[in-house]
Amino acid sequence: MADSIWDEIHSDTPSIPGNPFASGCLSRVVLDHVTSKWGVLVLAALASEPMRWGQLHRYVEGISEKMLAQTLRQLESDGFVLRQSAGTVPPRVDYSLTPLGDELAALLIPLVRWVGDNVQRTSLAQGLAETA
Amino acid sequence: MADSIWDEIHSDTPSIPGNPFASGCLSRVVLDHVTSKWGVLVLAALASEPMRWGQLHRYVEGISEKMLAQTLRQLESDGFVLRQSAGTVPPRVDYSLTPLGDELAALLIPLVRWVGDNVQRTSLAQGLAETA
DNA sequence: CAGTATCCGCCATGATACTG
């Protein structure tokens, strides 16, 4: 019975642990979390160094408190982010990547870097340059 | 004057072409396209092989016609995807990656693969297994 | 400092129907 959910998920791709191309596959949910608007940036930020809430808030420019909280809780519940509260007052909470998060970030960083380094080669940037 | 937009964007990070962590940076827009719900999957799909519309529609399970069209147009306008219409009737349209898209996909594929291969290690999957 | 609570607009997404 415990296997039924996996059987169902992998019914059409028996030998593949998770196929993001298959609708209804759990991996798609995780992929959505990871590639969400803020998820990528938060993971990439924490990859550079563990950070406290406020630091993270400043590092990822433009993120609202709500979205930062929501994103962090999501990534924590996925097992990518570790939340450590000092339990002091005033509160101090440190966020870092779990080993799983580290593996993921190792793939995310090159992506974020590439986009940053190559925006100007995109047609989007070309178009802007012309109209300017 | 033509440089003003870039100056503004890079005002706080002069030597970096595009910093996704900076709000208002173009690279963030591109990053959003690339990491959008369907963008990742479409790019990854086309990386495996060029495809026609219908083939792509079937490959990326669950995507609506509207979203497929929208995603393709977006990626095309970014310069990642090449659209080639045969001009015949009935119509035949082939989609493939541009060289720029190839570079991007090379970074995306490992990410998609990793997520697919490691979903079961996430807390999300662990939680599901317990309740089952 | 590190959040939570609440309200709300709006747009991304989806379903359906239609077309050259």
Added chain:
DNA sequence: CAGTATCATGGCGGATACTG
């Protein structure tokens, strides 16, 4: 086959106010 057009809606995301 390869789309477009239209409509409906859920939730993403922002702004603001409040708290231990």
